[in-house]
Amino acid sequence: MPSQLTPRRTVPTARGPAPAPDRRLSGPLRHAAPALLGYLAVRLLGLLVLAHWTHLKGHGVWPVLATSWDSGWYLGIADHGYDRALGGPGHHDNLAFFPLFPLLIKAFAAVTPGSRASVGLVLAWACSLVAAWGIFAVGDRLHGRRTGTFLAVLWGALPVAVVQWMGYTESLFTALAAWALYAVLSGRWAWAAGLAVAAGLTRPTGVAVAAAVSAGALLAARRGEHRALPAALAAPLGWLGFVAWVGVRLGRWDGYFAVQRTWTNQWDGGAYTLRTLRGLLLHSRQPPLFLVVVSLVLLVSAGLFLLCLTDRQPLPLLVFTGVLLLVVMGSGGVYFPRARFLVPGFPLLLPVALALARARRPAAALVLAGAALSSAWLGGYMLLVWQGPP
Secondary structure (H helix, E strand, O other), rough: OOOOOOOOOOOOOOOOOOOHHHHHHHHHHHHHHHHHHHHHHHHHHHHHHHHHHHHHHHOOHHHHHHHHOHHHHHHHHHHOOOOOOOOOOOOOOOOHHHHHHHHHHHHHHHOOOHHHHHEEEEEEEHHHHHHHHHHHHHHHHHHHHHHHHHHHHHHHHHOOHHHHOOOOOOOHHHHHHHHHHHHHHHOOOOHHHHHHHHHOOOOOOOOHHHHHHHHHHHHHHHOOOOHHHHHHHHHHHHHHHHHHHHHHOOOOOHHHHHHHHHHHHHHHHOOHHHHHHHHHHHHHOOOOOHHHHHHHHHHHHHHHHHHHHHOOOOOOHHHHHHHHHHHHHHHHHOOOOOOHHHOOOOOOOOOHHHHHOOOHHHHHHHHHHHHHHHHHHHHHHHHOOOOOOO
């Protein structure tokens, strides 16, 4: 049986001119079209619900998506750059935010009309489609087109999927992670390393992409594919580079981690997560609905990871989701964004996508419809009722 970490090989029947770039792209795009259309349908439903809800509240949907909460931090970095000194008690430093997304906003805003907020929002939308395509590609390669399609649609119907169409980094990061994992599975090591470096410049959890690419590359090198070894060494350079740059900027070796402490975000091995879960689900008489949703997402994600282990997913996917869960659940920082932090962990949805692919169409349609409707309602609730960041 051929390894999933090696590219598929075909035997050419005749030499001829290379296909035009548009033909090389149009074929895979047509193959992915059902997944992309399904993803778009789910997210447009969420957008329509949110637009109606904001109209009832007396304001527009654009500010909610483009400028609220973390979007403002990224826009501030694009406008003014990074802080040069560590703030005092109670001060949140923008050095906690990784640079790729604000750099892209600044670059595209320089050559396109409209505000930087609009550019950031359009960029997030475009990245979400690239991410859905990459998610489909991974599912298609492992289990076929039907599973890949369900995987992409399920990702668009996550409880907090509304952030995929906000001025946030979740869509950009997921696009980089998905295509990096696909590159590992197909043996494209230069692409895998480059995408891992970019992911490491996008979010703190870029370390999970780097670990996945390095693990896959080392496994391939052990099997004799020595050209994979440089990818294993290069994959962490984006994350390490930004952490080192923050240290140099602040003049202290632990600069980045000192910044994280200003956000009360430090590693505690999951003690705070367990205390909060216990308090919300067992002891609180009226826990906030959004925090209950976050807690359920964490518990379900842990259960899905166990299913992924029993399904013997390829090692790079297990390493990616395992490190992602370890970082998110092991943090002693703020609790409410944990579900959002897990949005890029799409391989956790593979067991569900496989089950839907094997189910009868009416049952699969019912599950997807329920997920899409609940995601649309929760997105509106999270942004317009919950009194805090998503």
